[in-house]
Amino acid sequence: MSTLDLAPARPSDASAAPPANWPSRLAQLGPAFSTALQPTPLPQPHWVAYSPAVAQALGLDPAWLGTDEALQVLTGNALLPGMKPLASVYSGHQFGVWAGQLGDGRAILLGETPQGHELQLKGSGRTPYSRGGDGRAVLRSSIREFLCSEAMHGLGIPTSRALSVTGSPAPVRRETIETAAVVARSAPSFLRFGHLEHFAARNDLVSLRQLADEVIDQHYPDCRDHPRWPGQPFAALLEAVSERTAALLAQWQAVGFCHGVMNTDNMSLLGLTLDYGPFQFLDAFDPGHICNHSDTQGRYAHNKQPNIAYWNLFCLAQALLPLIGDEDTAVAALESYKSVYPAAFEARLRAKLGWHQAVEGDTELIEGVLQLLAQNRVDYTIFWRRLSQAVAQGDFEPVRDLVLDRPAFDAWCQRYQARAPGADADLMLRSNPKFVLRNHLGELAIRQAQNHDFSGVQTLLKLLERPFEEHPGFEAYADFPPDWASSIEISCSS
Structure with missing residues (x-):
């Protein structure tokens, strides 16, 4: 070379x-x-x-x-x-x-x-x-x-x-x-959390301020004169990044996405998903699933991701502290994460369940369905898509077939159907994808590509660009994973 x-x-x-x-x-x-x-x-x-x-x-x-x-x-x-x-x-x-x-x-x-x-x-x-x-x-x-x-x-x-x-x-x-x-x-x-951490760690406050100013001017101009943070543009920036991160994590959790390596240098200052390494979309719903084979301590397990994001934001707050000037102010700028994340997550789950507005009892129904999925290790993507179709067609038997504990499903489903107003099937079909990039699908496309056949990559791209559509003829890509899929190991070198 x-x-x-x-x-x-x-x-x-x-x-x-x-x-x-x-x-x-x-x-x-x-x-x-x-x-x-x-x-x-x-x-x-x-x-x-x-x-x-x-x-x-x-x-x-x-x-x-x-x-x-x-x-x-x-x-x-x-x-x-x-x-x-x-x-x-x-x-x-x-x-x-x-x-x-x-x-x-x-x-x-x-x-x-x-x-x-x-x-x-x-x-x-x-x-x-x-x-x-x-x-x-x-x-x-x-x-x-x-x-x-x-x-x-x-x-x-x-x-x-x-x-x-x-x-x-x-x-x-x-x-x-x-x-x-x-x-x-x-x-x-x-730009990542780590960009600001770098200059804070070196005590290069001139460069730290220069970079933070650049982030505000280019991406968060409202932070210059924010009504909640008069004279504190860097506290306003920290709050804005926190809230974008909270909204992002709610989307990850709702779709069953595991990032696998949520280091601060992999966290976007714009609230984007960055650096796809040992990621995974859940097959069977296991809240404690660890997708990264290198994560021997389970730090980045699926159910830990929201708290890890807050931990990373706290590191960002420490980096911005020399510009914010007051520790109490920095901590206060992080506070909204604790309300934005659960509200955003619940809103995502309401949409998956077909509800436009919150009513009393929704939280119990949401927690109930997640417990049901976890206890029965139900395929996450297939459950939600079948539930969407069940509401559209009025037939819940295909959903019931996914759950080993039928009495528990029947009890939950009865409460779900009794909820008023009822579920909107169109909203559900727009919120619950038919296709996600399961590990085994990626692995099959990779094996083809390693033999100079890139058609599998192209097919997946077409399906994943429009994951909520039916794509007749491609049902196999939305089916249960094969047994060998559980043996796929994805590490930081992936």
């Missing part, structure tokens, strides 16, 4: 030409925040998958995707005019322990689209923050991130987006020798 030179991209057809200007607000902040560097080229790149829908959302001509120019740029082998790539520095707490300086160890920012979305390559080579790593990503993990980013967007959950995956025969060592891949991903900003 060292013999390859980073060449300028060959001109594309004018009608499909990408933007000529790729600014970067991070670069404009100065050298303390990032390092300019070039991606490391990969030999013999090829397309694995790309998303015309994401291209359109980014203001890129979808026709550009599929061209050789796009392939080279999105692999890191070439740059477009105006691109000035860089890697950013941050720090963070990993598994509850301060890890010190981290940073973009295998991600390189190419710049921003005209709509202000950052475009970043993951797996594009070593950076000053690689900490001894090779800076690469493998095909397996890249496909998972590509598909889950778009699956989450299809579910309406805030997330980074995935424009493409490209592959290369270049070998990469993980547990075994695998082949290299690069994900081109996008977000309004990839």
